[in-house]
Amino acid sequence: MTDPYITFTLEPADPVRLLSLCGQFDENLKLIERRLHVRIAYRGHKITIHGDTQQTHAAVEIVKHLYRETEANTVIEPEMVHLFIRESGAEDDDTPNHGSGAVIRTPKLHVKPRGGNQTHYVKAVLSHDINFGVGPAGTGKTYLAVACAAQALANDQVKRILLVRPAVEAGEKLGFLPGDLAQKVDPYLRPLYDALYEMFGFEQVGRLLEKGLIEIAPLAFMRGRTLNNAFIILDESQNTTPEQMKMFLTRIGFGSTAVITGDVTQVDLPKGVPSGLIQALKVLENVPGISATMFKSKDVVRHPLVQRIVDAYDAHNDTKV
Numbered sequence: 001m002t003d004p005y006i007t008f009t010l011e012p013a014d015p016v017r018l019l020s021l022c023g024q025f026d027e028n029l030k031l032i033e034r035r036l037h038v039r040i041a042y043r044g045h046k047i048t049i050h051g052d053t054q055q056t057h058a059a060v061e062i063v064k065h066l067y068r069e070t071e072a073n074t075v076i077e078p079e080m081v082h083l084f085i086r087e088s089g090a091e092d093d094d095t096p097n098h099g100s101g102a103v104i105r106t107p108k109l110h111v112k113p114r115g116g117n118q119t120h121y122v123k124a125v126l127s128h129d130i131n132f133g134v135g136p137a138g139t140g141k142t143y144l145a146v147a148c149a150a151q152a153l154a155n156d157q158v159k160r161i162l163l164v165r166p167a168v169e170a171g172e173k174l175g176f177l178p179g180d181l182a183q184k185v186d187p188y189l190r191p192l193y194d195a196l197y198e199m200f201g202f203e204q205v206g207r208l209l210e211k212g213l214i215e216i217a218p219l220a221f222m223r224g225r226t227l228n229n230a231f232i233i234l235d236e237s238q239n240t241t242p243e244q245m246k247m248f249l250t251r252i253g254f255g256s257t258a259v260i261t262g263d264v265t266q267v268d269l270p271k272g273v274p275s276g277l278i279q280a281l282k283v284l285e286n287v288p289g290i291s292a293t294m295f296k297s298k299d300v301v302r303h304p305l306v307q308r309i310v311d312a313y314d315a316h317n318d319t320k321v
Contacts, residue, residue, distance in 0.1 A: 005050040006060050010067045013045045017070035021063070028066070028081045031255075032059055034157050035085050058090035079228070079254040086129075086289075102126070106150040106199035111143075117299045118144060124291035125259055130252060132281060133261045135295025136310045142235055145259040146195035149231040152257065153213065159229040160212065163192045164248070166219040166239045189216055192235060219244055228253035237262035237277045239269055245276025265317070 010018065022029050022042075029040045038051030038059045049059045062084050066076055073080075102122040104111040113119040118140055125131045125148045133141035152158045196205045196214065208214040219240065234240075234248055237260045245260075252258050262277045269275060284290050297310040 004053045004056055005048055006056055007046065007048045008060060008064075010045040010047060010064070014070075016074075017067065018042075018045060020070045020074060020076045021067050023076060023078065023081075027078060028076055029063075030156075031078055031081050032062060032085065034155065036062075036090055055090055058088050062088055062090075082254045104144070104147040104151050105154075106147055107154050107204070108199050108201055111147040111199075113144065114140070115299060117293060117295055121293040121295075122148065124293060125257065128289060128291040129257055130249065130290045131257070131259045132277075132290070132292040133259060133295065134264060134277070134281065134292065135299060136263055136265065136297055138300040138310075139295035140299070141261045141293070141295055142191060142233070143195050145233050145261060146192055147199060148257075148259070149233060150196065150199040152231045153208075158231045158255065158257070160231075161208075161214045162217055162227065162230055162232040163189055163214070164217050164219055164222060164232060164234045165189055165236055166244060189235070192233065219248060222248055222251050225251055226253045227251050227256050229255040230257075232256060232258045234258065234260045235262075238264050238267045238275050240276035241269065242274055242276045242279045245280045249280070265313070 010021075023031075029042075032038070033040055036051065036055045036059050038049050038055050040059065040063070041048045041050075047060075047063060049056050049063070051059065062081075065084060066081065069080065070076060102113055102119050104113075104122065113122045121131075121133055121141065122144055125145065131145075133145060135141055149158075149161045153161055193205070200208065205214065209216075219234070230253075232252070237245065239262075240248065248260075249258070260277070260280075264275065264278055267275045267278075281292060285292075297314065300310060
């Protein structure tokens, strides 16, 4: 059985406008294909779109709308395509790639979420530009974020991966570590590296780092940047100040996905300094387009003792209040 398809003709037939619609090397059409999971073919001004019925209809409307825009805009940039796709709401549909199975396919292995909360988290990351994953160690919030990033890079949905961490001393003094700030923070990103090695392989990760397709960045290095077409993971975000969190969130550009992970019970900021993660969860609670998944001890997928340890500490802290 073939996919449903729709064929239509763009009018008026203007080669210059068609070129603007398609973009350099058809990058605009490819962006629509990746984001809506459809296939687009064209011969002249005759366009054929294959895919899920609802997604195909959405793609048709986006292409027609973009073509109308070419009358006033000589160049259609990917940023405009991104905005049209987001405004259409088509990505939020429960398509096969966003289904309850939600298997993440990376170059080296397939990652399947365990349980309802992890599945909800993965579906949210696939359909939202900004996502919070909050909960205790061992719940898979960082590992699944790295898997989604690896899949997005492998499928050319983003151009690079950024791994970001606040340079906060969690009982250890960064000043005594050798190297510059990036090198000092590097050991703290080891869990992210380990996940990348599993998904790409050791040698491939090295090549991606050399080419700048994977970037390791202390949070302080984010100031003044705008991050387009990137998958950004801010790990240990409970150790950001409110000012740092706002700075990070406002770096997000077109075509980018951000995942902010953290554990609000493990804040290592100086006494009296509020956590940017805790504030952000309150401030952004009702903002459309932002998802927040709250993990509990029952979501821990490490050794069973880890769940019991988390529960014991929670109970101890409750008795102190």
